[in-house]
Every structure is written in structure tokens, then in C-alpha cells.
Amino acid sequence: MLPLTHATPGVYWEQSVSSPAPEFLTGVPVLIGFATKGDVARPQLLTLWTQFVEIFGIAGTSDLPDAVQGFFGNGGRACYVVRLRDFISIEAALAEALEAIAVLDGVDLVCAPDLATSSQDTAQLLPMQEALLDYCQEMGDRFAILDTHRNATIDDVVEQQQQLSSHPGSHNSALYFPWIQVQHLNTSLPKLIPPCGHIAGIYAQSDLDVGVHKAPANFVINGAVDLSLLLSDAERQKLNLNNQDNQVGKINCLRILPGRGIRVWGARTLSQDAAWRYVNVRRLFLMVGRWIDRNLTNFTFEPNDIMLWIRIERELTAYLETLLAQGALQGNSPQEAFYIKCDAETNPPEVRDRGMVITEIGLAPTVPSEFIVVRLIQGETGVTLV
CATH class of the missing domain: 3.40.50.11780 (Rossmann fold)
Incomplete structure (x- = not known):
């Protein structure tokens, strides 16, 4: 969209509506x-x-x-x-x-x-x-x-x-x-x-x-x-x-x-x-991998330094916090639900010389309750469900 032509110098504001990002579908x-x-x-x-x-x-x-x-x-x-x-x-x-x-x-x-x-x-x-x-x-x-x-x-x-x-x-x-x-x-x-x-x-x-x-x-x-x-x-x-x-x-x-x-x-x-x-x-891990492949390609060819590592951690943290809020991960806090490590330890000079950026991600996924166990205890006051 080309800017409007203004007659005199000054500060002008323009309003535009951005197109929504394409939906990230699963189950396709x-x-x-x-x-x-x-x-x-x-x-x-x-x-x-x-x-x-x-x-x-x-x-x-x-x-x-x-x-x-x-x-x-x-x-x-x-x-x-x-x-x-x-x-x-x-x-x-x-x-x-x-x-x-x-x-x-x-x-x-x-x-x-x-x-x-x-x-x-x-x-x-x-x-x-x-x-x-x-x-x-x-x-x-x-x-x-x-x-x-x-x-x-x-x-x-x-x-x-x-x-x-x-x-x-x-x-x-x-x-x-x-x-x-x-x-x-x-x-x-x-x-x-x-x-x-x-x-x-x-x-x-x-x-x-x-x-x-x-x-x-x-x-x-x-x-x-x-x-x-x-x-x-x-x-x-x-x-x-x-x-x-x-x-x-x-x-x-x-x-x-x-x-x-x-x-x-x-x-x-x-x-x-x-x-x-x-x-x-x-499927949760496959979805996270698909999201990373789609959303972190913008960092390709960026300078491989601490600023890039911080940006990668920030993007991944925001996404994984969303998964935590949805109930996809266990834990009462991000620290309990996942960890992200992208620093000098995961990216030593020999890794950086090969043009690579290595990031470690750990997730604590929720698991289904396959077995529902109800204990029946018979006592003096009757049968109690535990």
C-alpha cells in the first residue's frame, strides 16, 4: 500500500487493517x-x-x-x-x-x-x-x-x-x-x-x-x-x-x-x-516441530550471536506459554512445564563455524487418565467411595 501524498510537512497518521495470519491447522x-x-x-x-x-x-x-x-x-x-x-x-x-x-x-x-x-x-x-x-x-x-x-x-x-x-x-x-x-x-x-x-x-x-x-x-x-x-x-x-x-x-x-x-x-x-x-x-511434539519449522525460518541467515539466541528463546517461550495456558503441558508455571536452552553452551565455536544454531527444548506433556480406579471401603458407617 503506497502512502498518501501530503501537501505540507507535518505528522500524519494512517489506519489500516492487517490480514490475519493463516490458521495453523492440525487434524488434516x-x-x-x-x-x-x-x-x-x-x-x-x-x-x-x-x-x-x-x-x-x-x-x-x-x-x-x-x-x-x-x-x-x-x-x-x-x-x-x-x-x-x-x-x-x-x-x-x-x-x-x-x-x-x-x-x-x-x-x-x-x-x-x-x-x-x-x-x-x-x-x-x-x-x-x-x-x-x-x-x-x-x-x-x-x-x-x-x-x-x-x-x-x-x-x-x-x-x-x-x-x-x-x-x-x-x-x-x-x-x-x-x-x-x-x-x-x-x-x-x-x-x-x-x-x-x-x-x-x-x-x-x-x-x-x-x-x-x-x-x-x-x-x-x-x-x-x-x-x-x-x-x-x-x-x-x-x-x-x-x-x-x-x-x-x-x-x-x-x-x-x-x-x-x-x-x-x-x-x-x-x-x-x-x-x-x-x-x-x-502428536504434540510433531505439532511443536511443525510450528518451529514454520515460524523460525525468519531467523535463517541472521548473525549467529547472543542477540539471535535471545530472540529464538523469546519466540519459543511465547509459544510454549500458550500451550501451557491451553493445558497441553504439565506444571503450575513455565519453569515446571518446559525449558529452552539456546546459548554459548549449545552453540560452541565449532557449531557456529558450521553455520548452525542449536536450541534444546524440554516439554512436560500431559498424559491421559486411562485407568480410573474407584475404591469401595466398607466400614461401620457404610460403604465409602474413595
């Missing part, structure tokens, strides 16, 4: 699958379910339309959709799609329902899901929501869990079981589909209501009318068995609770590392 998945029309391996940003129908159609046997509808039906606001190429191996089509979405900036979740739909057994599904974990590990800012294959037994799911938990990128993934039953989009008849699209919508809604630090669990799955398998307490215990010698990641079960609908009953990653046990904790 890319959904990958087959479609009957639309460009192949070209990400399309959608904010409405009707846009999917217009661009990709709902004909065919793919579960991608149901996943996208489930995403929006469970609170999702925006997603990217990528159509897989037909007439080549699904592994090659997936590799092409992952290459196409690498350039996307606003994505933090990855779902591929048709990988599960196209797999006959765990052995066929695992290599493709491992490719997703490779991709999320390489990108460093994305989290994969994984499914089992259609006819998976309890033993199949345990095998899948154990194999994926040994992957280096397992901390960037979560596995959900069983499949859900929805109404077919064309015939309104019952249809079983992988739950990942619906789960992604729940992630997005949880992020909007509270934030990524909220565990995306104990939410009703809108659009689900039944489950492919009703798990007994013994089966859920087997799926969530905690090996003390090897902290294998757990499977997030879906449950039908009488009078409370079909709900997500778990918020665990597949990681063997106890530090990354919870989905919300891992």
Missing part, C-alpha cells in the same frame, strides 16, 4: 485410495463431502468414499485426497502417491483405507503399512492411522502389532481394530469398512474442541452402526497385553458401550518406547 489428513474418476496421484484439497463426490465420484468398490464421508461426519474440517493409479501394483501406486504428497505443507495425518481393503492377509498388508511408516519417519511431521485387513483374527492383529512395533517409525502410528459397519453410499445396505477415515475425523474434532494434547479416545464414531467383531474382555486384554520386558505398542480397540454408542477405546501408538506411548503426546 491425506486420504489415499482408488476412485473411478479424477486426476491420478494429484492431491486435492477438500473442505466438504460434496466436493469429493464431484471430483472423484462414489461408484466402484473402493472404501475411499466411505472414509472421506466418515472423516467429515466425525468433525473433520479439511483433508487432501489422492487417487491411486489403477492397472499397476498397489505397492507401486502407493509409492507414486506418497511422492506426490511429500510437497504438502498442511498435512499431519495419513490414512490409506484401500491398503487394508485390497489385502487378503497380514503378510500382504504389512509391507505397504511399513512403507507408510517409512514415509512418516522421513517427513518427520506426520502420523499414520492404520487398519487391519478385513478378515483379521485376534492372532493376526497381534502379529501385525508386533511387526509394526519393531519398525523405527512406529512412534508415528496407531492401529485400530476391528472394522466398522456403515450404510453403503449407493444402496444404503450394511457395509464393512476400515475405520481410519472416521478416526481421522475424531482426531480433527478433538483437536478443535481441546487441542492435540487431548487423547482422541472415548469419542462416539458417527456413522458407525455396528462392528465387524465384538471383542470380549479376554480378547481386549490379549490385544493390550503389556510386556514389561518389551513395551510393545498397544492396539486401540473399538467398543460398543450399552447406551453410549460405538466408541474409540484407546489412544496408544505402536511404539516400543514408553516416551511415545500415547497418541496425543507424540
Whole structure:
């Protein structure tokens, strides 16, 4: 905006309204699958379910339309959709799609329902899901929501869990079981589909209501009318068995609770590392990394001195104090919730000579209360709840 031309010297003031900064969204998945029309391996940003129908159609046997509808039906606001190429191996089509979405900036979740739909057994599904974990590990800012294959037994799911938990990128993934039953989009008849699209919508809604630090669990799955398998307490215990010698990641079960609908009953990653046990904790750190990547690039090529270190600490402190105020971090004060260190100790001469600025950040994330224990004590005055 050019300044106005003034006739005489003096002091003048002008009023302008600045444009708001773009919203930093989380819970934005890319959904990958087959479609009957639309460009192949070209990400399309959608904010409405009707846009999917217009661009990709709902004909065919793919579960991608149901996943996208489930995403929006469970609170999702925006997603990217990528159509897989037909007439080549699904592994090659997936590799092409992952290459196409690498350039996307606003994505933090990855779902591929048709990988599960196209797999006959765990052995066929695992290599493709491992490719997703490779991709999320390489990108460093994305989290994969994984499914089992259609006819998976309890033993199949345990095998899948154990194999994926040994992957280096397992901390960037979560596995959900069983499949859900929805109404077919064309015939309104019952249809079983992988739950990942619906789960992604729940992630997005949880992020909007509270934030990524909220565990995306104990939410009703809108659009689900039944489950492919009703798990007994013994089966859920087997799926969530905690090996003390090897902290294998757990499977997030879906449950039908009488009078409370079909709900997500778990918020665990597949990681063997106890530090990354919870989905919300891992996603919090991924979000902080995305924020740093987006907001600290202005400091690139600045003189590497104490003034730069102070500016970096100031920017990070302001952001982390915001997270503390939102309840994302533990502690009654910033000193208890996080620390930031960017000084001569983290940046000795040999580091500065390489053109690097190193900053250490420590966070104390909140963790979900998975186990609510109520003690019943019977005494002379009656039963007391403790």
C-alpha cells in the first residue's frame, strides 16, 4: 500500500487493517485410495463431502468414499485426497502417491483405507503399512492411522502389532481394530469398512474442541452402526497385553458401550518406547516441530550471536506459554512445564563455524487418565467411595 501524498510537512497518521495470519491447522489428513474418476496421484484439497463426490465420484468398490464421508461426519474440517493409479501394483501406486504428497505443507495425518481393503492377509498388508511408516519417519511431521485387513483374527492383529512395533517409525502410528459397519453410499445396505477415515475425523474434532494434547479416545464414531467383531474382555486384554520386558505398542480397540454408542477405546501408538506411548503426546511434539519449522525460518541467515539466541528463546517461550495456558503441558508455571536452552553452551565455536544454531527444548506433556480406579471401603458407617 503506497502512502498518501501530503501537501505540507507535518505528522500524519494512517489506519489500516492487517490480514490475519493463516490458521495453523492440525487434524488434516491425506486420504489415499482408488476412485473411478479424477486426476491420478494429484492431491486435492477438500473442505466438504460434496466436493469429493464431484471430483472423484462414489461408484466402484473402493472404501475411499466411505472414509472421506466418515472423516467429515466425525468433525473433520479439511483433508487432501489422492487417487491411486489403477492397472499397476498397489505397492507401486502407493509409492507414486506418497511422492506426490511429500510437497504438502498442511498435512499431519495419513490414512490409506484401500491398503487394508485390497489385502487378503497380514503378510500382504504389512509391507505397504511399513512403507507408510517409512514415509512418516522421513517427513518427520506426520502420523499414520492404520487398519487391519478385513478378515483379521485376534492372532493376526497381534502379529501385525508386533511387526509394526519393531519398525523405527512406529512412534508415528496407531492401529485400530476391528472394522466398522456403515450404510453403503449407493444402496444404503450394511457395509464393512476400515475405520481410519472416521478416526481421522475424531482426531480433527478433538483437536478443535481441546487441542492435540487431548487423547482422541472415548469419542462416539458417527456413522458407525455396528462392528465387524465384538471383542470380549479376554480378547481386549490379549490385544493390550503389556510386556514389561518389551513395551510393545498397544492396539486401540473399538467398543460398543450399552447406551453410549460405538466408541474409540484407546489412544496408544505402536511404539516400543514408553516416551511415545500415547497418541496425543507424540502428536504434540510433531505439532511443536511443525510450528518451529514454520515460524523460525525468519531467523535463517541472521548473525549467529547472543542477540539471535535471545530472540529464538523469546519466540519459543511465547509459544510454549500458550500451550501451557491451553493445558497441553504439565506444571503450575513455565519453569515446571518446559525449558529452552539456546546459548554459548549449545552453540560452541565449532557449531557456529558450521553455520548452525542449536536450541534444546524440554516439554512436560500431559498424559491421559486411562485407568480410573474407584475404591469401595466398607466400614461401620457404610460403604465409602474413595
